[in-house]
């Protein structure tokens with residue numbers, strides 16, 4: 001009989017195994033390797049967390065009141081200390097994102113596996129958990145056999161990038177034990193739009209673009225963030241972070257110029273600059289820190305002759321509208337194959353936010369992305385995976 005069986009050797013499962021001492025622990029992993037998503041995270045660099053003050057950190061999640069306790073108890077500074085004190089130095093980029101100094105997610109995984117090993121938390125690979133039952137103790141049925149345990153932890157992740165092993169198994173395991181599942185859908189995705197004409201600008205970004213979402217001509221949200229044009233769609237934190245709010249058919253308006261304080265003042269300034277300058281329009285726009293290729297594109301899409309000096313009122317207004325609110329119609333969002341996280345999952349109403357223990361079944365715990373928790377890009381999701389796992393470790397150690 002095991003003290004603890006952890007289902008899933010991903011970010012949460014490994015961190016828990018790495019932080020439980022003196023207990024008989026078994027980790028069951030359905031893939032032939034551990035931490036596949038950790039390896040892909042941050043494009044192979046693993047954006048571990050973010051140095052944002054913990055008060056603001058909490059605001060980056062959907063269910064803020066649920067994430068608060070575990071994030072305050074084991075915060076970003078404690079996580080950084082955890083890794084640095086075990087020999088993995090980190091650095092912080094200009095956006096506050098924290099990475100291992102080696103820029104290699106392999107080093108993060110190596111450290112976690114070594115800590116699990118030190119604690120005697122054994123990992124069984126290629127063993128999928130199919131069913132959990134509880135009477136006096138838990139019985140865990142897998143593709144290879146059956147185990148008994150005093151405590152069970154579901155850390156099977158969400159549904160995104162299913163080839164990494166997270167295929168939503170945790171939802172049915174928890175549902176069978178009486179937990180409610182909140183409708184899940186892809187989150188943190190790029191946005192596909194009608195008549196996308198920025199393919200050749202792939203890789204070009206706009207810093208602090210003002211992004212507005214309109215539904216049936218009504219503005220439903222406004223957000224400021226960087227935009228990245230890819231070869232086939234619009235990406236970057238400016239749309240990725242609000243993608244869970246965007247629907248097919250919405251109109252998305254992005255500012256080509258970096259954020260401006262006041263739209264009217266900005267409009268008047270551009271008008272004045274264009275009418276008073278002896279330069280051609282392209283040279284006027286260069287003063288607004290827009291990439292040259294993007295300037296060419298916007299001039300072209302505004303149907304303006306780049307060499308013309310005296311632009312008509314109509315032409316100036318068209319150009320300014322495009323600079324402030326370039327419009328796209330949303331056709332779809334990327335699916336689970338490309339979403340960085342899943343929104344929805346196990347309803348947090350049924351889970352104790354201090355210990356991550358089920359309120360329905362004693363000894364059953366859940367952490368990480370399998371819960372109805374999703375954060376913005378920038379290291380927030382891994383921090384939650386680690387902090388929620390740590391909450392279980394604190395609870396079980398007692």
Ligand SMILES: Cc1cc2nc3c(=O)[nH]c(=O)nc-3n(C[C@H](O)[C@H](O)[C@H](O)COP(=O)(O)OP(=O)(O)OC[C@H]3O[C@@H](n4cnc5c(N)ncnc54)[C@H](O)[C@@H]3O)c2cc1C
Pocket residue numbers: 007008009010011012013028029030031034035036037038040041042043046047048049127128129130155156157158160161164165166167169170339340341367368369370378379380381382383385
């Ligand atoms: C491309 C990409 C890049 C990302 N980059 C970042 C980043 O840089 N920073 C950041 O903060 N977040 C990032 N994320 C999000 C982050 O990786 C996840 O939120 C985090 O890994 C979730 O951890 P988890 O332990 O809950 O789930 P996972 O890490 O997904 O682990 C779940 C594990 O459970 C196993 N499993 C599932 N079902 C079963 C079963 N029935 N039996 C046994 N085992 C099972 C799976 O095989 C898997 O190993 C990224 C996500 C993606 C897809």
